[in-house]
Amino acid sequence: MLGLMQPWPLLCHKLIDHAALQHGEREVVSRSVEGPVVRTTYAAIRSRAKKVAQMLVREGFGRGDRLATMAWNTGRHIEVWYGINGMGAVYHTLNPRLFPDQIAWIMNHAEDKALFVDLTFLPVIEKIAPRVPSLKRIVVLADRAHMPETGLAHVACFEDWIAEADGDFDWVDVDENAASGMCYTSGTTGDPKGVVYSHRSNVLHAMIAALPDSMGLSSRDVILPVVPMFHANAWGLAQSAPMIGAKLVMPGGKLDGASVYEMLDSERVTFSAAVPTVWLMLLQHLEETGKALPYLRKVVIGGAACPRAVVQKFEANYDVEVIHAWGMTEMSPLGSLGSIKPSVEALEGDERLDVKQKQGHPPFGVEMKVTDDANVELPRDGKTFGRLKVRGPAVASAYFGGAGQEQFDAEGWFDTGDVAHIDAHGYMEITDRAKDVIKSGGEWISTIALENLAVAHPDVAEAAAIGVQHPKWGERPLLVIVAKPGRAPTKAEVLDFMQDKVAKWWMPDDVVFASEIPHTATGKIQKIALREIYKDFVFAA
Amino acid sequence: MLGLMQPWPLLCHKLIDHAALQHGEREVVSRSVEGPVVRTTYAAIRSRAKKVAQMLVREGFGRGDRLATMAWNTGRHIEVWYGINGMGAVYHTLNPRLFPDQIAWIMNHAEDKALFVDLTFLPVIEKIAPRVPSLKRIVVLADRAHMPETGLAHVACFEDWIAEADGDFDWVDVDENAASGMCYTSGTTGDPKGVVYSHRSNVLHAMIAALPDSMGLSSRDVILPVVPMFHANAWGLAQSAPMIGAKLVMPGGKLDGASVYEMLDSERVTFSAAVPTVWLMLLQHLEETGKALPYLRKVVIGGAACPRAVVQKFEANYDVEVIHAWGMTEMSPLGSLGSIKPSVEALEGDERLDVKQKQGHPPFGVEMKVTDDANVELPRDGKTFGRLKVRGPAVASAYFGGAGQEQFDAEGWFDTGDVAHIDAHGYMEITDRAKDVIKSGGEWISTIALENLAVAHPDVAEAAAIGVQHPKWGERPLLVIVAKPGRAPTKAEVLDFMQDKVAKWWMPDDVVFASEIPHTATGKIQKIALREIYKDFVFAA
Numbered sequence A, B: 001m002l003g004l005m006q007p008w009p010l011l012c013h014k015l016i017d018h019a020a021l022q023h024g025e026r027e028v029v030s031r032s033v034e035g036p037v038v039r040t041t042y043a044a045i046r047s048r049a050k051k052v053a054q055m056l057v058r059e060g061f062g063r064g065d066r067l068a069t070m071a072w073n074t075g076r077h078i079e080v081w082y083g084i085n086g087m088g089a090v091y092h093t094l095n096p097r098l099f100p101d102q103i104a105w106i107m108n109h110a111e112d113k114a115l116f117v118d119l120t121f122l123p124v125i126e127k128i129a130p131r132v133p134s135l136k137r138i139v140v141l142a143d144r145a146h147m148p149e150t151g152l153a154h155v156a157c158f159e160d161w162i163a164e165a166d167g168d169f170d171w172v173d174v175d176e177n178a179a180s181g182m183c184y185t186s187g188t189t190g191d192p193k194g195v196v197y198s199h200r201s202n203v204l205h206a207m208i209a210a211l212p213d214s215m216g217l218s219s220r221d222v223i224l225p226v227v228p229m230f231h232a233n234a235w236g237l238a239q240s241a242p243m244i245g246a247k248l249v250m251p252g253g254k255l256d257g258a259s260v261y262e263m264l265d266s267e268r269v270t271f272s273a274a275v276p277t278v279w280l281m282l283l284q285h286l287e288e289t290g291k292a293l294p295y296l297r298k299v300v301i302g303g304a305a306c307p308r309a310v311v312q313k314f315e316a317n318y319d320v321e322v323i324h325a326w327g328m329t330e331m332s333p334l335g336s337l338g339s340i341k342p343s344v345e346a347l348e349g350d351e352r353l354d355v356k357q358k359q360g361h362p363p364f365g366v367e368m369k370v371t372d373d374a375n376v377e378l379p380r381d382g383k384t385f386g387r388l389k390v391r392g393p394a395v396a397s398a399y400f401g402g403a404g405q406e407q408f409d410a411e412g413w414f415d416t417g418d419v420a421h422i423d424a425h426g427y428m429e430i431t432d433r434a435k436d437v438i439k440s441g442g443e444w445i446s447t448i449a450l451e452n453l454a455v456a457h458p459d460v461a462e463a464a465a466i467g468v469q470h471p472k473w474g475e476r477p478l479l480v481i482v483a484k485p486g487r488a489p490t491k492a493e494v495l496d497f498m499q500d501k502v503a504k505w506w507m508p509d510d511v512v513f514a515s516e517i518p519h520t521a522t523g524k525i526q527k528i529a530l531r532e533i534y535k536d537f538v539f540a541a
Helices: A012-022 A042-058 A075-086 A100-110 A119-131 A158-163 A199-210 A232-244 A257-266 A276-289 A308-318 A349-357 A447-455 A491-498 A527-533 B012-022 B042-058 B075-086 B100-110 B119-131 B158-163 B199-210 B232-244 B257-266 B276-289 B308-318 B349-357 B447-455 B491-498 B527-533
Strands: A027-031 A037-041 A066-070 A090-093 A114-117 A137-140 A155-157 A179-185 A193-198 A222-225 A247-250 A271-274 A298-301 A321-327 A334-337 A367-371 A386-391 A414-422 A428-433 A438-440 A443-445 A460-470 A474-483 A510-513 B027-031 B037-041 B066-070 B090-093 B114-117 B137-140 B155-157 B179-185 B193-198 B222-225 B247-250 B271-274 B298-301 B321-327 B334-337 B367-371 B386-391 B414-422 B428-433 B438-440 B443-445 B460-470 B474-483 B510-513
Touching (some): A012 A075, A012 A199, A012 A232, A027 A257, A037 A042, A066 A075, A066 A100, A066 A119, A100 A179, A119 A137, A155 A158, A179 A232, A193 A199, A199 A232, A199 A334, A222 A232, A232 A247, A232 A271, A232 A321, A257 A271, A257 A276, A276 A298, A276 A308, A298 A308, A308 A321, A321 A349, A428 A447, A447 A474, A460 A527, B012 B232, B027 B257, B075 B179, B075 B232, B075 B247, B100 B179, B119 B137, B179 B199, B179 B232, B193 B199, B199 B334, B222 B232, B222 B257, B232 B247, B232 B321, B257 B276, B298 B308, B308 B321, B308 B349, B438 B474, B443 B447, B447 B491, B460 B527, B491 B510
Parallel strands (some): A027 A247, A066 A090, A066 A114, A222 A247, A222 A271, A298 A321, B066 B114, B090 B179, B114 B137, B222 B247
Antiparallel strands (some): A460 A474, B321 B334, B386 B414, B414 B428, B438 B443, B460 B474
8 A cells, every 4th residue: 555645756956946946045155266256046046057957958968968067166066966957967076186097087987978167177177078089068167258268179168158048947857766966986996986876865865964963954054065066965065055045155166274264254154064184274274363263153074084183172162063974975975973962962071072083873864784794793882893884765776887796785785895883872983994904813903093093102193004914813913103203213112102002912013114104195095005015024023 | 867876765664773773772751641651762662663563463464554543642652653664554543532423434434454542542442443344453552450341342452462572573675655654634524534644755754844944853852742643643753753863752641731841841851842722721831830941942833823922922931942833634744834044034023923923934845835716826925825735745645545636736736725825035824724715806805814803802702704695795704703701892893993904805894793603623713614604694785
């Protein structure tokens, strides 16, 4: 027996319809790529999105076509997303921080037919576009006055282009399970893999993200998504904000401390979201200038583990609530958020910070467990760690083209590739990446735990723990250390410092000192490169 | 091209799974029907719901079966709901306030196969059950010690009954569009009509209801649903609360001011929801006793238009935010909520109260419009009123058995039967029921507006406006008035008082005085009966 409720599909363009009708005059303010701060409204964004859709249809693009964007967070980027979704195509966000070869590979893999690009990235695209034969149209997100000379084929100037349309366009009907968006993960190994969001997953994610114990977003909020739309959907904010009618403040390409502060202050931002680096820059700017944050209520920090000092400074010095969050491109991206549950509400000081340091608890719509290598679920005791697996309506079921099938099991669980433990209150803490964890005599040693401990030594600037082959134990930990300038800690000093703070059998078998540790473009330690450097290392007998 | 996201169906029993895993120790406190306050947790509720499911399957009940409940808000009632949903059947809430004949008619129409019933209602059920041949099992929600003598067939005592099961039961897989719940509307005309909720509609409604600008529910909240689970799903609270992990305080059968206050105070309730009558009783109790509401943060008021004084007193005297809400059984039930939008945030005093008096604005997931009789949409100007129509994933598409098809149009809009206007900010205000509105010379006159105006006269206790046949205008307004005890207002006094406060052509053509006005069981004016009484009334020439 079926329910007798309306078959009202969850479609992304209904989000902008709702915003335009119920919050039509609510502002979307952008630092434009051309320079000045520009202001528009949800009503205007919808009407321009209709023109985008109309032009795309007129030029022969259709349902399911992948139409790429390489753009900062601006009102125009939002218009493009909703225009693409409203005519049934798929917005495909390109990360300009990747190498041009990777971008070209991704565009060809996705068979992108069109590209909307900010002025900033035009030089890169001029190199890439000739290598992407599927590309039939490149729209530069600028007005006529700012259009540069370019030798690119199929080029249009965005403002001129949409001026050709009258906006008299009905959104097409699409299935809620139709593809809505696409984003490639740039793994450290192998080719990038494409995640394909559906309308349904995006809308459900937007709802879940706005709930009080997730981000907690209201129409009275002023939201500044520093996290880029090309980085895992800006954590859903370009969808949650219109859904609830919040004012949006889009930072464009300027993400330094002073620029972010200027937008926070002049637009009276109440909520923001970014990776730790951005917050470190902002806090440094505040400390240098002595400025305060009178309007900011809450920040969400994710994308990398958040330094304890960042949480502490925001809450103690600026009265801003910090929510540590964790997610993945494959999860739309939110997986867990560190809002305070009643069971830990009474904690204070360091104990409270310990909870805030964890990656948080999953909201309804995200199932989460840790298992051993044999897929047996491990206890939720806050210490037994294992492979972190997730399931939910906004979690990927496969990658575009079928890559990475080994990450999905028959019961629908996605293996995140992270190693974590979950405590009795439901808070999850990442302890490692599965490919980095050290397997010693059948037991696992967390490299992140060793590194966090080592960098707490006053003479240590950076530390990396890796597994090195060992004849008896399979692998044993080797600690690689970069000393602070002018300091020269010894192996014995470092090991003494770590002694009794981790299990005895976790202690590194050796410590080596290096002048630097290799990093990825996004600042993460390149463990693969490090393991390559030390692949012939032999522990002293 | 489809998205590549997990086919994770939105199922009601996933709500209690999430609560048990993520908020397992969070309490559900009930004033039991037997008397004492009893305490349980989400983890315990889920494990007892599994026993309910196991017993139902063992006794031969299956998917799609309608299994009725006639019960107050208690933890047991929640166990029964989730147990029924988890084995694929449909919970069917019966309203004990209806006449026994109506209840029997409804049970036979739904073909209820089982019934879970509170002790309170056993005498009624003893009369009804023999007339419902489909009924194979009656479970009395009590323990052995409280089981009364009864001549009913197929009776079990709830606590003994579930003690037979070990709870080792896997929820069944059901389609998210499968029926989950059922509730009949008791129209003032014709037979009751069955609304059939799906798992999907209930879960989406629970999410929408918990959003910051709807009810705004967090795990740190303590929620007291005074509104009964048999009254439009307790406005979704039995689903929203486990979804977000809030503590639930269930009032059982005692809804008087002192009893509600006792639960609010002793359990430190932060959020509550009820019809205006309950709040009037509570406010009277507070005024008589001089007590305060230190924990209560917010109340939602719906089910009937909320007296202005109630909003004013809660906010000014007790620092409790009031959200006026509107909905219908057919809408799961929330349709609009009066949270403050940024566009009206600056209003103060009477202007702010004017906004709060309206029925609120629809959240994402509810589309709303007003049309004239020819289905042409009317302007959103805050004065042009017409038929209120709604659309959304938690809005009915039909009634059980196909009744009332004329209320659903080809584009999916449901005609609510209400007459309303919508202002430029999106706030909707009900001005009448469609069947009560007075049609004078092709124009509509709001009976609610006339009644609200008339009762503002110091000598008027109650007023009802009805349309009476008129040779020239079709209908003209007749005002029926009940004077306050010891007062005797005249027709001229009343009309003088109303003069210039409504359009001239809205003014009643005549005023009659009566000793009483007929009411329904739920306290609404019986306009049909009143029109019958005055059907031969002739206006003076």
